[in-house]
Amino acid sequence: MDTTQLLKGVLDVAVLAVIEQEDGYGYDVVRRLRAAGLDDIAEASVYGTLRRLFHSGLLTSYVVASDAGPHRKYYGLNDVGRAQLADSAATWKQFVKTMNVVLTKESAA
């Protein structure tokens, strides 16, 4: 099965969670997500998500010069972002529970 479809709607939460830990820029968020186990995540997806979240008003943004490459566009959570994260994480957990009900009923052997 392709995990691409599973990511839908979840990448938002994942990115928010990673940034809450510590402010991050795109390239770095990609690495942190991959390190956490989302191995085959695409760069374009993360950059796209960051832009979407920022334009939705959930993130702050500031640019920092780098000593090893181009400048970095850092993102951080604001209050709206933190609230959204809490909310989405709760929705996710509830969803997982529901799916567990659906899946464990299977062949009640």
Add this chain to the structure above:
Amino acid sequence: MDTTQLLKGVLDVAVLAVIEQEDGYGYDVVRRLRAAGLDDIAEASVYGTLRRLFHSGLLTSYVVASDAGPHRKYYGLNDVGRAQLADSAATWKQFVKTMNVVLTKESAA
């Protein structure tokens, strides 16, 4: 948060699981999924998923006359479907674990 996006890729597994329990027809699968907690699932999504899974060769299909309405198109799992279900369920569980890592690292306070 909208659960629509969370369903992506997961509805397949959910439908397969429900059908493995017992053969079912569209209208009935919808009710069983809703009963399990996927309240706001749309009929069109389930019928679409059933057709997709059938055409992918995971389901068998047979028509039964009903005593209370039009005929019913029942679906059942074949071996390919059962294998796919096992596989997808495993992928899902792994994905949930990964997401748990991502989410619980959050604010390691």
Add this chain to the structure above:
DNA sequence: CACACTACTCTGCTAAACGCAGTAGTGTGC
């Protein structure tokens, strides 16, 4: 015979992840 419930189909819309290409900045090796 109108209406409700069952049961299914079809068309078109939309969100979001991704592939791919392109643009730069920096540092390393030949």
Add this chain to the structure above:
DNA sequence: GCACACTACTGCGTTTAGCAGAGTAGTGTG
């Protein structure tokens, strides 16, 4: 001193899949 690798970001077009909404029937009830 130039090719190449790595860092860092942007933009466009494609694809997948869930959903809204409308339509078509069959059955049974007031």
